[in-house]
Amino acid sequence: MAERTKTRRMTSFQKVLQRLAKDKMAVLCGIILLAFLLVAIFSSSLTPNDPNEVHPELRLAEPSFQYPLGNDQLGRCILSRLIAGTSTTLGNALAVLTGILVVGVPLGMYAGFKGGIVDNIIMRLVDVLCTFPSSLVALAVVGILGPGLTNIMLVLVTLWWAPLARMVRGEVLQIKEKEFVTAARCSGLSDTKIVFRHVLLNIVPPVVVYATLRVGAIIMHIAGFSFIGLGTQAPMSDWGVMLSDAREYLRFAPRMMLWPGLCIMIVAFSLNVFGEGLGEALKPGSKNLSRKEVQE
Amino acid sequence: MEKLIEVKNLYKTYEKAGRKEPHYVLRDISLDIYRGESIGLVGESGCGKTTLGKCLLQLEPISKGKLWFHGENITGLPYRRMIPIRRKMQMVFQNSYDSFDPYYDVRQVLMESVENCHVDTGGDPDALMTEILEQVGLGGDYLMRYPTELSGGQCQRVGIARALVTKPEFVVCDEAVSSLDYAIRDRILDLLRSLKEEYSLTYLFISHDMSAVRRVCDRVIVMYLGEIVEMTESFDKERVKHPYTKALLAAALGTDPRKRSEATVLIKKEEDFAAPEQGCVLQNRCPHATERCFREKPELKDCGENHLAACHLV
Numbered sequence: 360m361a362e363r364t365k366t367r368r369m370t371s372f373q374k375v376l377q378r379l380a381k382d383k384m385a386v387l388c389g390i391i392l393l394a395f396l397l398v399a400i401f402s403s404s405l406t407p408n409d410p411n412e413v414h415p416e417l418r419l420a421e422p423s424f425q426y427p428l429g430n431d432q433l434g435r436c437i438l439s440r441l442i443a444g445t446s447t448t449l450g451n452a453l454a455v456l457t458g459i460l461v462v463g464v465p466l467g468m469y470a471g472f473k474g475g476i477v478d479n480i481i482m483r484l485v486d487v488l489c490t491f492p493s494s495l496v497a498l499a500v501v502g503i504l505g506p507g508l509t510n511i512m513l514v515l516v517t518l519w520w521a522p523l524a525r526m527v528r529g530e531v532l533q534i535k536e537k538e539f540v541t542a543a544r545c546s547g548l549s550d551t552k553i554v555f556r557h558v559l560l561n562i563v564p565p566v567v568v569y570a571t572l573r574v575g576a577i578i579m580h581i582a583g584f585s586f587i588g589l590g591t592q593a594p595m596s597d598w599g600v601m602l603s604d605a606r607e608y609l610r611f612a613p614r615m616m617l618w619p620g621l622c623i624m625i626v627a628f629s630l631n632v633f634g635e636g637l638g639e640a641l642k643p644g645s646k647n648l649s650r651k652e653v654q655e
Numbered sequence: 656m657e658k659l660i661e662v663k664n665l666y667k668t669y670e671k672a673g674r675k676e677p678h679y680v681l682r683d684i685s686l687d688i689y690r691g692e693s694i695g696l697v698g699e700s701g702c703g704k705t706t707l708g709k710c711l712l713q714l715e716p717i718s719k720g721k722l723w724f725h726g727e728n729i730t731g732l733p734y735r736r737m738i739p740i741r742r743k744m745q746m747v748f749q750n751s752y753d754s755f756d757p758y759y760d761v762r763q764v765l766m767e768s769v770e771n772c773h774v775d776t777g778g779d780p781d782a783l784m785t786e787i788l789e790q791v792g793l794g795g796d797y798l799m800r801y802p803t804e805l806s807g808g809q810c811q812r813v814g815i816a817r818a819l820v821t822k823p824e825f826v827v828c829d830e831a832v833s834s835l836d837y838a839i840r841d842r843i844l845d846l847l848r849s850l851k852e853e854y855s856l857t858y859l860f861i862s863h864d865m866s867a868v869r870r871v872c873d874r875v876i877v878m879y880l881g882e883i884v885e886m887t888e889s890f891d892k893e894r895v896k897h898p899y900t901k902a903l904l905a906a907a908l909g910t911d912p913r914k915r916s917e918a919t920v921l922i923k924k925e926e927d928f929a930a931p932e933q934g935c936v937l938q939n940r941c942p943h944a945t946e947r948c949f950r951e952k953p954e955l956k957d958c959g960e961n962h963l964a965a966c967h968l969v
Contacts, residue, residue: 538754541714546817547741547771549734556767560758643757643801 378640385636388629395626399446408436410443411594419612431601431615432608441618444596449626451508451591452577455515456570463520464566467527472535472554481524488521493580501589508591511584515577526569530562564638571634575627582623598623658726659825659857660688660711665720667706667881677718679930680706681881684720685955688825693851693858695872695890697865697903703881704861705749708827711859712744713737724825742772745818749829749861751810755802761788761813762798765820772821787816790853791846808839815843819850827859832867844870865890865907874961877903879937880930883955886963896964899937935967943968 380386398405408426414434422429428437470478497514504510534540535558543553582599584590586606591597598619605615665684668677680703688694696704709715711722713729722730729740745768748754755764765784769776776783785795791812802810811831818826828847832840844867851858862868868875868890875890876883877900885897892904931938935948947967955963 538748538750539756541709542746542748542754542817543756543767544714545712545741545746546768546821547738548767552771557756560756643803 374643375640379636382636382639385633385640388633388636391625391629392633395445395449395622395629398442399449402442402446406436406439406442408439410435410439410596412436419608419615422614428618429612429614431604431612437601437615437618440596440601441598441622444598444601444619445622447591447595448578448581448598448623451512451581451597452574455512455519455577455581456574458512458516459520459523459573460566460570462516463523464527464562466520467524468531468554468558468562470524471528471531472550472558478528482528485521485525488518489525491518493518494583497584497589506589506592508581511581511590515580519573519577523566523569523573527562527566530565531558534558534561564641567641568634568638571630571637574630578623578627656689656691658687659690659724660686661723661726662686662711663721665707665710665722666718667703667710667715668718679881681710682930684881684883686876686883688857688859690824690857691855692874693860693872695868695875696859696861696878697863697868697875698878699863699903702878704878705829707878708746708829708859708861712746712827713740714746738772742774742821743823744825744827745821745823746827747811747814747818747829747831750834751814752802752805752807754814755810757802760799760801761805764813764817765798768817768820774821784816784820787820788813790819790850791816792842808835808843811835811839811843812846815846815850819854822854823856825857825859827861829861830863831860833862833864840867847871865904882930882936882965884937884965886955886961888961896958896962896969897966898941898943898968900964935965937966 379389412435414430417426417430417434419432420426420430420434426436426438428441431437431440466481470481493514496518497511500510500514501507540553540557543557548556578598581590582597582602585597585599586603588603591600601619602616602623605612605619608615663685665681665686666679667681668679670677684707696707698704706715710717713722713732717730720730721728724740724744727740729737732740759767762781762784765787766780768774769780769783774783781795781798784798788795788797793809793812793816797805797809797813802813805813811834815831831847832843835843847858848871850856858871860868860871872890874886874888877885877887877895877897879899885895885900887895887900889895890904892901895901895904930936931949933952934950935941935944935953938944938948941948945967951967953965953967955965956969958964958969
């Protein structure tokens with residue numbers, strides 16, 4: 360029996376992959392993301408030079424054989440710093456995202472399913488948090504707790520679980536009224552089981568879409584704070600820090616700004632497209648595939 | 656005959672935020688359902704048919720009143736104590752497609768009932784599920800299908816299979832055939848009838864399809880605005896007593912076009928569909944309404960031959 364369940368799980372997973380494969384753009388973006396992820400994981404062994412090694416004689420040097428993308432204002436290898444920055448940038452973004460999901464999804468689900476006074480309290484809190492501009496809060500927090508990456512990440516988690524919770528609550532409210540919830544109750548499921556088996560399953564696609572869209576925004580925000588000197592601190596390498604460093608030398612060495620900017624753009628774009636594709640592929644019977652399968 | 660379900664003075668209200676008066680969906684429903692009978696429940700949309708069905712199965716909480724199953728008071732029973740009873744009363748849902756989680760295939764849907772109601776499968780749930788699916792005219796290869804991969808009729812059959820897989824005694828069929836074309840409709844009705852014989856089921860057959868009700872049911876209950884207005888074993892135009900039932904039957908098309916009378920208006924077109932504060936529920940739409948109807952609420956009166964009607968004029 361257990362074996363049978365396993366094979367079936369495999370096939371439904373394969374079906375998702377199959378549907379995802381139809382979306383060529385999403386597949387391409389997925390491959391790009393995978394490549395970035397691999398680079399992030401193996402960044403320490405992939406860097407051609409030490410990303411923190413300073414070469415005063417190579418200040419703002421043109422690309423050369425040893426330094427393929429040139430050197431920055433301290434003569435450090437841009438390519439190496441870019442590669443080293445991949446792990447910090449993506450790592451930080453994923454950490455913030457995890458925080459948002461861990462706080463936002465359960466609170467949103469609880470508010471949506473239970474309703475009543477708890478719902479009211481959570482939602483008013485969400486309303487309040489949604490009105491705060493993140494940059495102002497970040498400045499305030501930095502002013503009180505001092506600059507640092509952790510503080511910025513905390514600010515992003517504290518503010519951004521709110522819109523996610525609101526979205527999740529909306530989805531749950533819709534799903535809760537569906538007949539299959541009553542049907543599940545009729546099949547003898549308790550409310551807890553209904554929430555974990557049916558409601559959670561049905562909010563996965565919108566949450567996946569939301570999360571992937573958010574990663575792009577998180578990277579941009581951390582980069583933005585690093586840019587004004589509040590996020591990642593030197594000498595740690597981060598795409599945002601690199602952008603921020605590059606602005607002073609924009610006129611002499613625009614390529615310094617080009618590479619980190621390009622990386623941020625590609626990752627954000629790929630995440631958006633891949634997220635949309637994945638959300639679509641997770642829905643059974645989407646993209647007319649089901650009909651074809653039936654005919655087969 | 657043995658009473659399977661007994662309902663006494665059941666009320667169902669929905670509280671609306673910002674409104675003091677609760678909104679009554681069901682008012683003072685008293686009803687006995689005997690083992691082995693098929694009861695039809697008819698009435699216009701929004702009169703509380705589905706809500707009554709769900710209240711009987713404890714899928715909706717009852718606001719007031721009491722409910723017995725096999726002589727045991729099950730009103731507001733907590734979840735755990737309800738499970739063994741849940742197994743014996745099932746429902747075929749109105750919108751069969753919506754009643755399946757789109758992420759569950761047929762096996763998962765059926766397994767959910769089997770597991771949570773602790774159905775004895777004899778160690779092989781797949782064999783049991785295949786058997787049930789074959790009984791409703793589908794095969795074991797449907798176990799792998801998702802709801803999106805099923806047609807309307809197939810969905811309806813899977814819905815019936817889900818209700819039967821727990822080996823219930825009482826099944827509420829909520830508009831089980833209303834969304835289907837006539838060929839499939841006939842097959843599903845025959846299926847329901849044969850399954851009834853085989854498992855000695857008791858049906859509550861909710862429908863607005865008069866001919867389907869007449870085909871399947873031994874007794875018909877007519878509802879209007881959350882109240883039972885008539886209960887009868889002989890559900891045809893000549894023998895029903897209540898003006899609302901007459902109007903309901905007159906509105907249904909007969910099978911023989913030559914016998915169709917001119918459209919007879921037996922009911923007033925009234926904008927106000929809210930239940931009146933006092934008197935008969937039908938007072939605003941009844942062409943025979945007298946001063947007494949506005950003043951006094953008619954009780955369900957025995958008219959002989961197991962026929963009850965709530966009207967002063969009977």
